[in-house]
Amino acid sequence: MNCGQARLRLGAEPDALDAGLRDHLARCPECRAFRDEMQCLERDVRRVLAPIPAAMGAPAWSPRRRLPRPGVPSWALAASVACVALAAALLWGLRPVPALARDVVAHVEGEPQSWSSTVVLPRAQVEQILWQDAGVKLAASADVVYARSCAFHGRHVPHLVVRTASGPVTVMVLRDERVPRAERFAIQGYSGILLPEPRGTIAVLERGEVDPARIAEQISRALGGMN
Amino acid sequence: MRNTPPELPVCLPGEPEAPQSVRAAERLFGRLRPQLLRFAFWLCRDRALAEDVVQEALLRAWRARDSLKDPAASRGWLLTIVRREHARLYERKRLETIDLERAIDEESAELAGGGAAEELGELRTAILKLPDEYRIPLTLQVMGGFSTAEIAAELQLSQAAVLTRLFRARNRLRVLYGLAPAPEEDPAP
Numbered sequence: 001m002n003c004g005q006a007r008l009r010l011g012a013e014p015d016a017l018d019a020g021l022r023d024h025l026a027r028c029p030e031c032r033a034f035r036d037e038m039q040c041l042e043r044d045v046r047r048v049l050a051p052i053p054a055a056m057g058a059p060a061w062s063p064r065r066r067l068p069r070p071g072v073p074s075w076a077l078a079a080s081v082a083c084v085a086l087a088a089a090l091l092w093g094l095r096p097v098p099a100l101a102r103d104v105v106a107h108v109e110g111e112p113q114s115w116s117s118t119v120v121l122p123r124a125q126v127e128q129i130l131w132q133d134a135g136v137k138l139a140a141s142a143d144v145v146y147a148r149s150c151a152f153h154g155r156h157v158p159h160l161v162v163r164t165a166s167g168p169v170t171v172m173v174l175r176d177e178r179v180p181r182a183e184r185f186a187i188q189g190y191s192g193i194l195l196p197e198p199r200g201t202i203a204v205l206e207r208g209e210v211d212p213a214r215i216a217e218q219i220s221r222a223l224g225g226m227n
Numbered sequence: 228m229r230n231t232p233p234e235l236p237v238c239l240p241g242e243p244e245a246p247q248s249v250r251a252a253e254r255l256f257g258r259l260r261p262q263l264l265r266f267a268f269w270l271c272r273d274r275a276l277a278e279d280v281v282q283e284a285l286l287r288a289w290r291a292r293d294s295l296k297d298p299a300a301s302r303g304w305l306l307t308i309v310r311r312e313h314a315r316l317y318e319r320k321r322l323e324t325i326d327l328e329r330a331i332d333e334e335s336a337e338l339a340g341g342g343a344a345e346e347l348g349e350l351r352t353a354i355l356k357l358p359d360e361y362r363i364p365l366t367l368q369v370m371g372g373f374s375t376a377e378i379a380a381e382l383q384l385s386q387a388a389v390l391t392r393l394f395r396a397r398n399r400l401r402v403l404y405g406l407a408p409a410p411e412e413d414p415a416p
Contacts, residue, residue: 013390207259
């Protein structure tokens with residue numbers, strides 16, 4: 001692989017790191033600098049594309065929205081829907097969402113490929129990341145299909161995706177974060193929970209039908225309560 | 228492996244079905260709708276149009292929900308349907324030309340409303356100004372998490388062409404950072 005080919009690849013996939021590219025980067029400081037620039041750009045591109053403005057996500061969707069409802073004037077239906085939506089929005093708006101939860105969602109949004117992993121990783125690989133970043137050991141087996149050491153709030157933290165019977169669940173082990181109590185949240189189509197542990201916080205995030213609290217308890221046990 | 232998105236509706240709303248699965252599908256679609264809207268916006272650069280695209284895409288998906296075999300792949304499945312609905316919209320009718328500068332100004336405040344990206348206005352504008360041939364693969368990759376092979380299949384391009392388009396997209400954005408554009412190289416054989 002030459003410099004032109006390496007840069008084409010890095011420009012197309014800034015996080016790519018196959019054997020050929022790794023070999024080239026090991027002996028080419030200019031291309032390493034190029035990769036760093038592209039990864040910096042990529043982080044900002046993800047920050048631009050990821051957030052969802054509240055105004056675009058407000059109305060709920062249902063296939064029944066378009067079905068005719070005999071006997072109910074359309075203006076009355078619209079007014080009812082508007083009232084319910086307004087009340088729901090007001091109630092929901094009053095519920096504070098922890099800043100930590102927002103940061104976790106923003107981070108996960110920046111790694112959309114994590115959700116599509118399907119191959120269960122070797123336990124040793126998962127344990128290494130958990131130990132080096134959070135100092136915790138895996139006390140029980142889990143089907144981890146994605147495991148990375150990610151920069152988060154100025155530190156490296158384990159970012160895992162665990163396969164469950166109900167779909168994939170993201171787990172971030174946040175050693176230096178503290179929450180006073182278990183905090184459930186729902187942001188941008190994700191629901192999750194921040195679970196306080198004796199030595200940090202476990203963040204669990206899902207986007208399907210899994211109960212994040214139940215999964216968080218299981219993860220906590222698998223991590224030995226982060227003791 | 229992604230589920231194959233539907234080309235045509237395979238069943239109609241109102242068919243007998245277990246209420247629990249209907250409710251589960253409604254919840255799933257409702258939860259993913261904000262992400263689909265955002266994705267559609269970056270495809271068509273117009274909020275009202277994006278809402279139409281997503282509404283049509285969700286109705287199409289609803290009719291074909293039985294073809295979704297793997298719930299874990301639902302997001303990719305729905306994003307693909309949105310992308311195809313967007314392409315269909317352009318095939319069905321010649322859309323009015325929009326004033327891009329005005330559209331960007333109008334949407335800018337709302338896009339920045341996400342909170343995290345307030346200081347990234349120039350980059351946001353630069354992405355909006357990318358031609359479709361660069362912006363759509365970039366959106367599929369970054370927002371959708373599609374691999375270059377999946378983008379190639381979806382856009383009916385060679386994988387080398389997708390790599391080149393993604394490279395050129397980011398190369399244009401590099402200029403914003405005061406970085407010299409990298410010289411272009413033909414894809415490796």
